[in-house]
Amino acid sequence: MTTSTRRILRIGPLYPRPTLTRAVRHSADIVPDSLPAPSRPLSSKRARTYLLPIATDFIVLSIVCSVTRIDRPAQFAAIIVAILALTGAYHPHLTLSVLDTLPRLALASTLAAMGTAVILTPNGTLVGAVKLAAVTLFALVLSRNATNAVERYFRRRLRGGRRTVIIGGGPVAKILANSMVAEPSCGLQLIGLLDDSLLAETAHNGNVPITPLRGNLCEYLTTHHIDTAVLAFPHAVDGAIIHALRECDRIDCEIFAVPRLWELTAVTGDMEHIGAVPLKKFRRAAHRSFLWRVKLWMGRVLSAAMLVALAPTLLAIAVAVYFSDRSAPVLFRQKRVGLDDRIFELLKFRTMNPASDHESATHWCIAHDARIGRLGRILRATSLDELPQLWNVIRGDMTLVGPRPERPHFVDKFRATVPNYAARHRVPTGITGWAAVNGLRGDTSIGNRTRFDNYYIENWSMWFDVKVLLLTAVAVIKLGGK
Known part of the structure; x- marks a missing residue:
């Protein structure tokens, strides 16, 4: 392992998310991390984020189809939910907004309704298919609003957020840290910031504490039950970062990164955002699927x-x-x-x-x-x-x-x-x-x-x-x- 690789893998003590202010507090005001590790692994939280909208969509679709007198409502609902799942409509998001997902939801529900109408009612009319699409979209909007409300409750009240560290100690990391604290509904429980700055032992950037990295990143994320890591321009060469992330392939930890020139980057496709900062998610290693x-x-x-x-x-x-x-x-x-x-x-x-x-x-x-x-x-x-x-x-x-x-x-x-x-x-x-x-x-x-x-x-x-x-x-x- 090269010297540059060893540097990025140094990790020190982390700190809990401040609870008395909406900003990240001065490092002198923060005590060492005493938060207990979550009782459930990240996989169970992921199961909730997937199963909750699927179950809610099925129930709401069945009820709405029954009320509007559509034949075989349970079968319609099951097929529509299956098609939506295959199109990625149940992909979890950090920011919960029906309006953000409405265009994709409308397209997916229309295609799903058309396909369902062909399968279950091959002799049906175009008007019937359009009616089914409208009913489907209405039901899905109701369902997603209910699902988002429940998910926000889990994130805000029941500390259902994912334990998160920001790898980086510069201005972008500071913006991200403040946004995570100000927006608990994003579901990220900020544990601390890590960086490889030579001044990290004694310095801090404004009111954002910078903790030096020591040890093996993969081992630390596993030992401390870190669910999510966000790369925000750490003081390390790209090769060392790539090496560290590849070592994390086998652990159940989501990795996001702030793209370079992020001020000019549009949030598209499978990208996320926290506040005004776009994030690119590294997909789970395909060879672990x-x-x-x-x-x-x-x-x-x-x-x-x-x-x-x-x-x-x-x-x-x-x-x-x-x-x-x-x-x-x-x-x-x-x-x-x-x-x-x-x-x-x-x-x-x-x-x-x-x-x-x-x-x-x-x-x-x-x-x-x-x-x-x-x-x-x-x-x-x-x-x-x-x-x-x-x-x-x-x-x-x-x-x-x-x-x-x-x-x-x-x-x-x-x-x-x-x-x-x-x-x-x-x-x-x-x-x-x-x-x-x-x-x-x-x-x-x-x-x-x-x-x-x-x-x-x-x-x-x-x-x-x-x-x-x-x-x-x-x-x-x-x-x-x-």
Whole structure:
């Protein structure tokens, strides 16, 4: 870990939110943090923010549909709620305002009502669909007003706010701190401010206390039950901040950041705001989601199916490799580094003349390596030598799409010389990947590979995997491998 990385991970004592004033008090007036940790984890609070509007929408929609004599009101309500959930209409917001969400709510309710009318009343008229859309919007507005009122009560009266720290000690952090205290309905319970300023031990900015960072940020957030962290231009280099945040991938903590040039930034899409300060939310790491588990199991199922379907091809390649050099094994086995730096044995069809174990583990192969035979060049060009790795996927060593695995010797070397290289091992390695389909394989830049791999991890989706697999198929068909 670099010196700059260690600096951002220093953490000191934090302080509770002032209760006697609407401004953040002078550091001399604040006693050390004595607030008890919340009795419920953040996941239960998230469950409340999702389940409350869903249940309220279903009940209100059912009642309004019954009063307006719409057939099968419960079924209508269930389908509409399901469609709204799929469109992200139940995404929780820091600022509770029906007017802010009304345009999106109107569009979602109209589409949901039209779809519901087609499913349950295929012979209905356009007038009936419009009526249903109007009734749906009316019911949703009533429901959201009720839901927001209940949520405000929890946030204000029952201390249901999320324990929050601001990472930063400058003017923007001061504005944010004052806004959090002045607007308890945002649901953020300010615990304190953290910064890496060299003067943090003794200085403060106006009436905002600056507490120096010491220790490991991830461990501190976990130990002190911090639910939300807001980045507000701390005194640290971006690389150190990125490293610290990636270490927090596995904990249940929401991360927001004030965008650069925030005075010129419009609040759009999934952005939030506290007072007049826009916030960009870092989405929960995709590889910690339920869909990622679906990806892994789908990969195993597809790999098993491909092994069966490609059995004749695999047999033909195995026979060809065997007769190309009967003195060497058909399969090449080599130790590679996978998820969380675990070592596993990777399988490939042999494409090179046998080498010593030391040479195999430490020698970097290039495209025109003299040890590669004629058959080996064909197998490498078409990536057919990688097919035995389908068994690695079935065993759980790898997945279909992910960063390509590397040998331990080179992992240690690249970890010390290539920024963010270690972050590739947050996910299982893959047979193909975003870097590979962009031509970054073999004797190419490790820095570029790392950037492409981390881009894939940060932006992963099911469609991203489909896209990579399609591009891989096109490359194989065109013999585009190198």
